[in-house]
Amino acid sequence: MVLASVTCSAPVNIAVIKYWGKRDEKLILPLNSSLSGTLHQDDLKTTTTIVASESFTEDALWLNGKKEDINAVRYQNVLNAIRSRATKLTDKKHFVHIASINNFPTAAGLASSASGYCCLVFTLAQLYGVDGDISAIARMGSGSACRSMFGGFVKWEMGQKEDGSDSVAIQVQPEQHWPEMNIIVLVVNDKKKETSSTDGMQKSAATSVMMKERCAVTVPQRMKDIEEAIKNKDFETFGDITMKDSDDFHEVCATTTPPIYYLNDTSRYIINLINRYNKASGSIKCAYTFDAGPNACVYLPKDNVVEVLSLFLKHFPGQDISTYYRGPKENIAAIES
Ligand code: PMV
Numbered sequence: 001m002v003l004a005s006v007t008c009s010a011p012v013n014i015a016v017i018k019y020w021g022k023r024d025e026k027l028i029l030p031l032n033s034s035l036s037g038t039l040h041q042d043d044l045k046t047t048t049t050i051v052a053s054e055s056f057t058e059d060a061l062w063l064n065g066k067k068e069d070i071n072a073v074r075y076q077n078v079l080n081a082i083r084s085r086a087t088k089l090t091d092k093k094h095f096v097h098i099a100s101i102n103n104f105p106t107a108a109g110l111a112s113s114a115s116g117y118c119c120l121v122f123t124l125a126q127l128y129g130v131d132g133d134i135s136a137i138a139r140m141g142s143g144s145a146c147r148s149m150f151g152g153f154v155k156w157e158m159g160q161k162e163d164g165s166d167s168v169a170i171q172v173q174p175e176q177h178w179p180e181m182n183i184i185v186l187v188v189n190d191k192k193k194e195t196s197s198t199d200g201m202q203k204s205a206a207t208s209v210m211m212k213e214r215c216a217v218t219v220p221q222r223m224k225d226i227e228e229a230i231k232n233k234d235f236e237t238f239g240d241i242t243m244k245d246s247d248d249f250h251e252v253c254a255t256t257t258p259p260i261y262y263l264n265d266t267s268r269y270i271i272n273l274i275n276r277y278n279k280a281s282g283s284i285k286c287a288y289t290f291d292a293g294p295n296a297c298v299y300l301p302k303d304n305v306v307e308v309l310s311l312f313l314k315h316f317p318g319q320d321i322s323t324y325y326r327g328p329k330e331n332i333a334a335i336e337s
Helices: 073-084 112-128 135-141 143-149 197-207 211-231 235-254 265-281 302-315
Strands: 002-011 013-017 022-024 034-038 045-053 060-063 066-068 095-102 153-156 169-173 181-186 287-289 296-301 321-325 333-336
Touching: 002 112, 013 143, 013 211, 013 235, 013 287, 013 296, 022 197, 034 143, 034 211, 045 112, 073 112, 073 135, 095 112, 112 135, 112 143, 135 143, 135 169, 143 153, 143 169, 153 211, 169 211, 181 302, 197 235, 211 235, 235 265, 235 287, 235 296, 265 287, 265 296, 265 302, 296 302
Parallel strands: 060 095
Antiparallel strands: 002 045, 002 333, 013 034, 034 153, 045 095, 060 066, 153 169, 181 296, 181 321, 287 296
16 A cells, blocks of 8 residues: 655756765765755756555665666665654555656766755655755765755855764855856766766875865865855856866866876867856856766856857857756755655
């Protein structure tokens, strides 16, 4: 018998200060704090349905229609963490079936694990009646997932405690604060990346000479400066820091042994194009950032969208280019329960 069924959706977030490296692999505690903007849930998002039934014989999970191994450590960690705080379904023996769908390429450096684990944890929390901060549980699925729990601009404080209880997501500014901010995504390649972020960050932490300085000095300063820039809606500073942090992150990857290259020729063409365009404009009109993949995410004020889009269309005719508006709208949501 079906006991309960919940469907929720959650959006991706695009980091402007990148998380790269863990100090605790099991709890997923980062080596540095990070900060991102969350898209709307009707843009790039994951939708997850979970059904609890007494007639299921095991827990099971499908991602984009393909059955996944639910016994994988990260799935088990979030399931156990939610079930240990459950206030519903505690008196009935049951299993859950989980079906999750992304409306964008999975694992191509478009933050699919962020929306995926955020959505999984949020939907499980609805099903099991778990209240309070659940960002630390999402973090145990995928680090960046904790930031998708909130809309607007969100930071993930690295925290100091060994148990990870202070390594949580905090909303820096709500959706309403900077509604003029837009994001353009240029999908350069939608194939699955060669080096997963888990593998990549482990190798960088162990071998890149840039990591120490980045974690101890560069990122803490940038976190302060970008928070201030967001507060003041200062796009010049915001864009400058965003591009510098993306460049540094990919430099960390390149100085890893063996080197990791997430960008391709098209990505580098976009970087050059944006730098030349900003220089010719005399101010920062748009700012690129690249995660662990070749696809470009471009932050820009609404007023510059038409000009920048026509620039991209001129250089990449027929390219898959999407614009996303980040103004006030509901972020994560239960669709039905
Ligand atoms: O959460 P993960 O393990 O998928 O790592 C994400 C890492 C980056 O996307 C490169 C940076 C970030 O902060 O989102």
